[in-house]
Amino acid sequence: MKELILLIHIIVASFWIGGMLFMAIVLSPYVRKLPTSVEAFQEVGKRYSFWGTVIGLPILFITGIFNSHFIGGLNSIGDLFQSYPYVNTLKLKLLFFFITVVIAVSHDFYFGQRAHINKKYKNITRVLGITNLIIGILIIYLAVKLRFGG
Numbered sequence: 001m002k003e004l005i006l007l008i009h010i011i012v013a014s015f016w017i018g019g020m021l022f023m024a025i026v027l028s029p030y031v032r033k034l035p036t037s038v039e040a041f042q043e044v045g046k047r048y049s050f051w052g053t054v055i056g057l058p059i060l061f062i063t064g065i066f067n068s069h070f071i072g073g074l075n076s077i078g079d080l081f082q083s084y085p086y087v088n089t090l091k092l093k094l095l096f097f098f099i100t101v102v103i104a105v106s107h108d109f110y111f112g113q114r115a116h117i118n119k120k121y122k123n124i125t126r127v128l129g130i131t132n133l134i135i136g137i138l139i140i141y142l143a144v145k146l147r148f149g150g
């Protein structure tokens with residue numbers, strides 16, 4: 001059971017980070033050159049936002065809670081108030097996770113949907129996207145730290 005849950009967690013994490021890297025490095029530079037770039041960005045954004053933000057992030061949270069129990073040995077929320085390397089790293093990971101959720105929601109459902117209106121919205125959308133990519137990589141680093149005990 002714990003293997004299956006970690007497998008799902010890692011597949012969804014790969015999709016989340018991989019999707020952002022793919023967008024930033026492969027897709028965006030190409031789409032930007034298209035005459036229909038506005039529509040293309042809106043369409044791709046809508047799909048990635050559905051699978052990544054609406055479906056992916058809640059799955060990461062739920063499977064993450066199970067990982068915390070099955071792998072990290074935590075039994076209740078109260079255990080988060082303790083202080084030892086594993087739980088401290090997990091708390092930092094959770095903090096970054098909540099920041100990611102706030103950024104993803106504002107990126108996908110507010111700024112991203114207005115990015116075609118003017119340069120200000122477009123730049124904010126881009127900065128939020130890049131920030132979330134960086135935070136995502138930090139979260140992976142914290143996951144690696146957890147693997148080695150925190």
Ligand code: HEM
Nearest residue numbers: 010013060061064065067068071072097139143144146147
């Ligand atoms: C963007 C969100 C997240 C990403 C990208 C992510 C990524 C990962 C990855 C790649 C692993 C595998 C590391 C390994 O076992 O070697 C992992 C494990 C884990 N994740 Fe997450 N995660 C995310 C969110 C969460 C959340 C919200 C929680 C807690 C509620 C969580 C808790 C855990 C735990 C406890 C492990 C097992 C660590 C261990 O090996 O002891 N994750 N995560």
